Amino acid sequence: MIVHSERPRDLRWYHAGPMLFGDLGTSRLYVMGLAFFHAGLAAPYHVAAISALILLVGWAYTVVCRLHPDGGGVYTSARAVHPVLxxxxATLLFADYVVTAAISGYEALAYIGGPLGLPREAFPYLTAxxxxxxxxxxxxxxxxxxxFALYVALGSFIAASVIVAASIPSLDDGLRAMHAPRGAPTRIWTDFVAVVLALSGIEAVASMTGIMVQPVARTSRRAIWxxxxxxxxxxxLLAVAFCGLPHLEGGPxxxxxxxxxxAWESLPRGAQQAQPEPPALTEHEHALYERSLDVLARQRLGPVVASIASVIFGLLLLSxxxxxxxxxxxxxxVMSRDGELPRAMSRLNSFGVPWVGLLPAxxxxxAIVLLTRSVNEMADLYAIGVVGAIIINVACTAVTGASETKTRERLGLWTTAAVLGVIWVTIAVTKPMAAAFLCFIVVGGLGLRFVSRPKAAARPTAPAAPPTIAPPPTPTALRPFDPSKPKILVASRGNxxxxxxxIEEARHxxxxxxxxxxxxxxxxxxGPIRTLSPDEDPDARQLFADAQTRAVEADVPLQLIYSAGGKAADAILDFAATYAVDLVILGVSRRAALLRALHGDVITTVADHLPVESTLLIHA
Structure with a gap:
């Protein structure tokens, strides 16, 4: 039996770059507003400081990608030090992804629904x-x-470029209006930490290296910088231009x-009556920090262009x-395949999607959106996960790659980890809800690991076939292959x-x-994934056992091929070309037309790319 599970390395830098931009570049759609929310007209200083941190972390990840060419991100690099680490x-990264999905969905509805006049109270439910x-x-x-993600990222880049170009003439207004951070150093530091979620997305590039074109070091550098x-x-530029908007107050x-x-709303009713009622934020003030680029675009480009840009930004956030x-x-x-989570988390549906893992995803x-109901509260939960994941990835890379890095590189990695460590501690101390959220995720992940590890340890490496499946005939009973005779390739997932x-066609x-x-x-x-084998796939075992029995009865040479991980059409075309088959037999898909359009039609793809030497026969 031939078992095929290789993943092609076909991700080039001009593919990986837009994918990284779809994660890292998306954060500006809410980080800009959050910087103004916390720091007011001092926001450009905080954005500049975060930009310096992005530069440092970006450099660190060029080293991470070079030393981990097989990918995997924080899970793989930390697992090389210790499985529990x-x-x-991985749980830190999981927490980051949870809040990323929540805040991106909410902001998408804010950018699309806000200009349409939808009430803010409806955003959490529409996001759900x-x-x-x-x-x-x-x-x-x-x-x-x-x-779709690549096209939307390109559209977002063009829209942002237009807004920047339109804002350049008014940068002087922003420079005059902005001021240096004020207040106690602790307040300035906590305001800076509040917008550190701009780093979100940088971890994504480390997970791509396993499918990048080699040399990975060069491909990743060209994608990152x-x-x-x-x-x-x-x-x-956008932060400075934002400060130049009219009617922005320089007060609290x-x-x-x-x-x-x-604080006033939390007081007893008697105490509330004894104090003046603080004003609630207006709709315009909510718009300033929830969809800052839309507000800026409306001021500089007008409502029509701004509405188009907002839709593009909303689609990018949904992506x-x-x-x-x-x-x-x-x-x-991946964790389930490694035995770190229950095996059910890797159970695939007929489309190849782990449907059990889709539920918590x-x-x-x-739950986060419905419980918090605001961008700033979701942002409080955000950074603790991504910053922690970056710290572990960078520090573990410095440890495991000590022999492959120069002294200045190791010093840079440890400096990056130390700076982010101070930020992480600040978040944990000043944002107790973020610490509680992270504890919930980490305890849940480690608890599931504790539950699944005994089963993983007892799990045989090659499970025996269920007793309901007849054992396949011995290989000697099969007629040997004759390379001089025609070759037929039939692809099936259990038909x-x-x-x-x-087999009957081959006999004739x-x-x-x-x-x-x-x-x-x-x-x-x-990253590296422990691939499936036929021993773990009851559908494949059943089909192969039946096929071998029929091949022996018909006296037909039979070669079994099991392919896991790739697209069905790609595998069919690959083996058809590799073995120079004369006839390819496929069955008609029983899926609805809409599902074939979304998931892809195997027959159409094979028919379009099959070598001219091979004939396609469709069995209805």
């Missing part, structure tokens, strides 16, 4: 509906989601106003939400009728038969 790092729809789409694993440069330049920040309002959900599914699947972000037809033609079983694994994860 790998699980801890959007997350459910994205989850439903991911149940079937749509094939064109990546292409243009995105980092664009993010830094545009963020600073929006965070101070909201804190005063909540980022989808990417986060895919990341949640991928992390759970949708439910947890919805015995098409196998019977192929005196031909050899290749039986290909493709188990699609629709998981977005660029």
């Amino acid at each position: 790998g699980v801890f790092g 509906v959007a997350l459910l729809l994205i989850g439903a789409l991911n149940y079937i694993g749509p094939r064109r989601a990546g292409t 243009p995105v980092v440069a664009e993010v830094i330049l545009f963020n600073i 920040s929006l965070a101070d106003k909201e804190h005063a309002r909540k 980022a939400c989808n990417t986060a959900i895919l990341g949640l599914i991928g992390v759970q699947y 949708c439910v947890l972000p919805i 015995p009728s098409i196998v019977r037809f192929a 033609r005196d031909a050899n038969v290749f039986l290909l079983f493709v188990r699609e694994v629709n998981v977005t994860y660029g």
Whole structure:
């Protein structure tokens, strides 16, 4: 039997760059507003400081990608030090993905629904509906989601460029209006920490290296530096331009106003009557920090262009939400395959999607949105996960890659980890809800590991076939292959009728038969994955056992091929070309036309790319 599970390295830098931009570049759509929310007209100074941190972390991840060319991100690098540390790092990344999906979905509705006049009170519920729809789409694993993300990222870059260009003439207004951070050093530091979530997305590039074109070091550098440069330049320019908007007050920040309002609302009724009622934030003030680029675009470009840009930004945020959900599914699947989570988390549906892992990937972000109901509260939960994941990844890389790095590189990695460590401690101390949220995720992850480890330890490496499946005949009973005779390739995922037809056709033609079983694994994860084997796939075992029995009875040479991880059409075309088959037999899909359009039609793809030497026969 031939077992095939290789993943192609076909991700080039101009593909990886837009994918990174879809994560790292998306954060400006809410980080800009959050910086103004916390620091007021001192926001550009905080954005500049965050930009310096992005530059440092971006450099660190060029080293991480070079030393981990097989990918995997924080889970793989931490697992190389100790398995428990790998699980801890993965739970931090899991927490980051949960809040990314929540805040991206909420902000998408703010950018799309705000200009349409939808009430803010409806945003959490509309976000929950959007997350459910994205989850439903991911149940079937749509094939064109990546292409959609690339086009939306390009559109977002163009829209942001237009806004920046229109804002350049008014930068002088922003420079005159902005001021240096004021207040106690602790307040300035906590305001800076509040916008450190701008780092979100940088971890994604480390997970892509397993599918990057080699040499990975060069590909990752070319993907990282243009995105980092664009993010830094545009963020600073937009922050300065934002301060130049008319009617911005230089008094207390929006965070101070909201804190005063909540403090007054928490008082007993008698105490409330004894104090003046602080004003609540107006709709315009909410718009300033929830959809800052929309407000800036309306002032500089007018409502029509701003509305178009807002829709593009909203679609980009929905794409980022989808990417986060895919990341949640991928992390759970890989950990389950490694025995760190229950085996059910890697159970695949007919589309190759781990459907059990899809449930928490949708439910947890919805819970976050409905419980917090505001961007600033979701932001409080955000950074503790991503900062912790970056710390572990960078520090573990410095440890495991000590022999492959120069002294200045190790010093830079440890400096990055130390700076982020201070930020992480600040978040844990000043934001107790973030610490509680992270504890919930970490305890849950380690608890599931404790439950699954005994089963993983007792799990046999090659499980025996269930007793209901007849044992296959011995290889000596099969007629040997004759390379001089025609070759037939039949692909099936469990349809015995098409196998019977192929064997009968081979008997009439005196031909050899290749039986290909493709188990699609629709998981977005660029790191090493313990691949499936036929011993773990009861559908494949049943089909192969029946096929071998029929091949012996018909005296037909039969070669079994099991392919896991790739697309069915790609596997069929690959083996058809490799073995120069004369006839390819496929069965008609029983899926609805809409599902074929979303997931991809195997027959159409094979027919379009099959070598001219091979004939395609469709068995109805």
